[in-house]
Structures are given as structure tokens and as C-alpha cells.
Amino acid sequence: MGSVATNAWGSIDARKSAKITKAQESRPPSDTPAIYVDLIDPDIGYGVFAARDFSKGDFIFHEAPLIDPTDFCELRELNDEHHGPGQMLDLVTALSLADASQMRFAFPKLAAELGKTLPTSQELAGADLNPLLGTRLVHGQLAWPPNELWEKYDKYIKRIREGVVARGGGSKASVEDRVKIAADFFRSHAFQAEIEGNQNPHPATTRPATIYLLASLVNHSCQPPGARRVLKRRTAAEDSPVVAREAPELRLANFLANLKKESENADNTASSSKSPSTGGKAGTSNNNTAIGSGSKNNADDPDAITPAPKTAQESTGTKDFSEHSDPDDGEEEEDNASGSNSLNQRQRGPNCEWRIGPGQLAKFVLPHHIAVKATRDIKAGEELTWDYGKKKQGFSCRCATCRAGTGRSCCYL
Numbered sequence: 489m490g491s492v493a494t495n496a497w498g499s500i501d502a503r504k505s506a507k508i509t510k511a512q513e514s515r516p517p518s519d520t521p522a523i524y525v526d527l528i529d530p531d532i533g534y535g536v537f538a539a540r541d542f543s544k545g546d547f548i549f550h551e552a553p554l555i556d557p558t559d560f561c562e563l564r565e566l567n568d569e570h571h572g573p574g575q576m577l578d579l580v581t582a583l584s585l586a587d588a589s590q591m592r593f594a595f596p597k598l599a600a601e602l603g604k605t606l607p608t609s610q611e612l613a614g615a616d617l618n619p620l621l622g623t624r625l626v627h628g629q630l631a632w633p634p635n636e637l638w639e640k641y642d643k644y645i646k647r648i649r650e651g652v653v654a655r656g657g658g659s660k661a662s663v664e665d666r667v668k669i670a671a672d673f674f675r676s677h678a679f680q681a682e683i684e685g686n687q688n689p690h691p692a693t694t695r696p697a698t699i700y701l702l703a704s705l706v707n708h709s710c711q712p713p714g715a716r717r718v719l720k721r722r723t724a725a726e727d728s729p730v731v732a733r734e735a736p737e738l739r740l741a742n743f744l745a746n747l748k749k750e751s752e753n754a755d756n757t758a759s760s761s762k763s764p765s766t767g768g769k770a771g772t773s774n775n776n777t778a779i780g781s782g783s784k785n786n787a788d789d790p791d792a793i794t795p796a797p798k799t800a801q802e803s804t805g806t807k808d809f810s811e812h813s814d815p816d817d818g819e820e821e822e823d824n825a826s827g828s829n830s831l832n833q834r835q836r837g838p839n840c841e842w843r844i845g846p847g848q849l850a851k852f853v854l855p856h857h858i859a860v861k862a863t864r865d866i867k868a869g870e871e872l873t874w875d876y877g878k879k880k881q882g883f884s885c886r887c888a889t890c891r892a893g894t895g896r897s898c899c900y901l
């Protein structure tokens with residue numbers, strides 16, 4: 489496993505591997521420091537913040553994956569006897585072997601739960617985080633973290649360790665527990681990417697999940713009441729080659745639900761699941777578009793792998809990419825009927841959107857890479873957030889919209 493993981497994911501120089509040509513860079517983002525990572529609090533963990541002002545429509549960063557979904561497929565092939573959750577565990581194990589320092593710093597809960605030692609703030613203090621978290625950035629750079637990060641980091645790590653000990657986890661975690669830990673991690677941090685059927689070695693069983701060092705650390709924010717809606721919707725053809733139009737939570741939930749099914753039905757994997765490479769929608773040709781996720785980890789919840797709501801619009805009221813307008817694409821926006829779209833409300837809601845692979849958002853972005861764009865003006869120091877679109881009863885959302893108590897029950901993650 490170790491050598492497989494290292495070969496497959498050994499350190500990538502994102503800028504070199506990206507090979508972005510001038511022609512591809514239709515609107516390249518600036519390569520000045522764009523973001524930094526800080527700890528919000530021990531419950532929420534890390535967040536990603538703007539290091540400078542951005543205007544609506546600006547690209548903020550562009551990142552290559554830490555786990556490339558193609559490699560996930562390869563790993564699958566090499567570990568074919570471990571269907572379903574076993575594959576997840578293999579993946580996480582491989583990830584921790586391949587990029588131990590990055591993974592332990594970026595995903596300390598996962599690392600601790602899998603029995604890894606976490607770096608102390610003394611080992612990290614004053615460190616340039618670029619070699620840890622910024623290595624996958626293609627555009628946009630990681631700025632120096634605020635000094636207070638390290639003080640908060642120690643408290644965070646202490647709490648994680650205590651939690652792991654209290655649950656009897658860490659190196660003592662059983663294989664079953666580790667599978668659950670891996671599933672929870674993927675549920676909260678993975679983006680599900682897809683590979684065209686003819687490139688996918690296991691079209692019936694493979695649902696690649698992509699992890700990014702920075703994009704996987706962006707937190708959720710609910711849409712405030714009165715959020716702007718875009719009148720005109722793009723068609724899939726307009727957005728070509730990207731055709732993904734399924735809710736984030738639906739796709740990831742399908743992914744996990746199918747994995748669960750696979751583990752129960754290991755002998756009958758291919759025939760028992762819907763076409764997973766299309767997230768359950770047969771015939772959808774979605775070239776490397778992924779949809780984000782982000783529900784709270786819920787290791788104690790027996791229903792942690794939950795069936796998805798029906799559709800994005802029905803269940804969450806959130807918008808997928810096709811509904812957002814580019815500032816220069818001529819589409820029109822209007823406030824919703826309430827007309828209550830005050831500046832404060834707009835500032836409270838999500839301020840970013842993302843896309844994996846090339847598309848309307850960022851034509852120059854390579855398959856499996858993620859691009860992040862400002863959906864409104866963002867001031868330096870503001871946290872970058874997007875709407876996960878997830879709804880899970882019992883999750884206590886701490887986003888600014890909910891903290892402001894808008895009176896609207898806007899979040900059921």
C-alpha cells in the first residue's frame with residue numbers, strides 16, 4: 489500500500505503538473521497571496537480566509553487535488569477484494585502514508601482518529617504553511633497565517649486528542665471503527681468527482697472522491713433570507729463540458745449509501761447499484777465535475793450515511809453553478825420577492841462558489857482541479873464560505889447567517 493500510495497500521489501508540483509497555457513487562461517486569477525488558513529474554534533476547526541480584497545467575479549484560488557480521482561480508481565483496482573468501505577479505509581491509509589505531514593496538519597481529527605501523532609505548535613510555529621497546505625495551489629498563494637493560529641492550534645489539538653481517547657479510538661480503533669472514521673471524513677471533506685465512463689476502469693463501482701488541502705477546509709454558510717437569485721438558468725449545453733446538475737448532498741450521499749450497500753453486498757456490487765459514475769443518474773456524462781460536501785462529522789450517529797433529499801432545488805433551495813451568473817456574462821439578477829436583500833444580509837451569506845474541472849467558472853482549470861470564485865465583493869480577513877447545500881437534522885450550524893438569527897430555519901445539515 490505504501491509504495492502504491494507514494495507512487496500514485498507522491499508530491500505533486502501543482503504548477504508544473506497543471507501546464508496551464510496562455511490560451512487556457514481566459515481569465516487567470518492573480519498569483520499574489522490570496523488566502524490564509526486560520527482556526528475558527530475547536531468545534532468548527534479550520535476555515536479559509538481572504539488575504540486581500542476581492543471583487544465579485546474574481547478568481548480566488550485554483551488548486552490541484554491531494555487525491556486525484558484517477559488514482560483512486562487505480563487504488564481500487566489494486567485492492568479489488570476490498571469493496572466499498574474497505575476502499576475508503578485503504579484510501580485514507582494511503583493518504584496518510586503518502587502525505588503524512590500535510591494530512592496531519594490539514595485533517596488532524598482524521599489523523600488522530602487513525603492513531604497518527606499530530607504535530608505540535610512548537611514544531612509548526614513560525615512555519616511557512618506553503619510547503620504543507622499550499623503545495624497544490626496552481627493560482628493564488630497562501631499567505632502567512634496569523635500568529636494567533638498556533639495558540640489556538642494547541643487547544644484544538646488537545647481537544648481532538650481528548651475526544652479520541654474518550655472514544656477509545658486512535659491506534660486502538662478497530663477496523664470497523666476506522667472504516668466509519670474514513671466514511672465520516674469523506675462525507676464531510678470530499679468532493680465527488682466523476683470520470684468519463686470510457687476512462688473509468690470500474691464504471692459500475694467507482695465513485696472517485698477528491699480531497700483538496702485547502703478547498704476541503706472551506707466552511708459552510710447558509711443563504712440569508714432575500715438572497716439574490718439569478719433569473720436566467722444556463723442549460724447544460726451552455727456550460728459544456730460540464731453537465732453535473734445534482735445536489736452536492738445527493739451525490740455524496742449516493743456515493744456513501746452505495747458504498748454501504750456494496751459492503752453488505754460485496755459479491756453483487758456492480759449489479760446492485762445504480763450507475764455510480766453518474767451519481768445515480770444514468771446517462772449523465774459528467775467530465776470531472778465534482779460537487780462539494782460538508783456535513784458535520786457524526787461518528788455516533790448510526791444513520792450517519794443518510795439517504796439524500798430528492799433534488800437540489802427541492803431540498804435545499806441552494807443554487808448550483810448553472811444558476812450563478814458571471815459578472816460579465818450578461819445574465820441578470822434580481823432580488824427575491826421579499827425585497828429584503830440588505831447589504832448586511834448579503835454579506836452574511838456564502839461569498840464563494842467553486843467548480844471542479846473546466847467550465848463556465850474557469851475555462852483554464854484542468855480536470856479534477858478546483859477553482860474558487862467570489863460571488864460578491866470580499867474584504868481581506870473575511871472567511872470564504874460556500875453553501876454546502878446539505879441538510880441533516882440535528883446539525884447546529886454556526887454560520888454567520890444562522891448566528892445572526894434571521895428567524896429563518898435555513899439550515900438542516
Ligand SMILES: C[S@@+](CC[C@H](N)C(=O)[O-])C[C@H]1O[C@@H](n2cnc3c(N)ncnc32)[C@H](O)[C@@H]1O
Nearest residue numbers: 532533534676705707708783784785885886887
Ligand atoms: C469541509 S469541512 C470544512 C473544514 C473544517 N472546518 C475542518 O477544519 O476540517 C466540513 C466540516 O466543517 C465543520 N463546519 C463547516 N461549516 C460549518 C458551519 N457553518 N457550522 C458548524 N460547523 C461547520 C463541520 O464539522 C463540517 O463537517
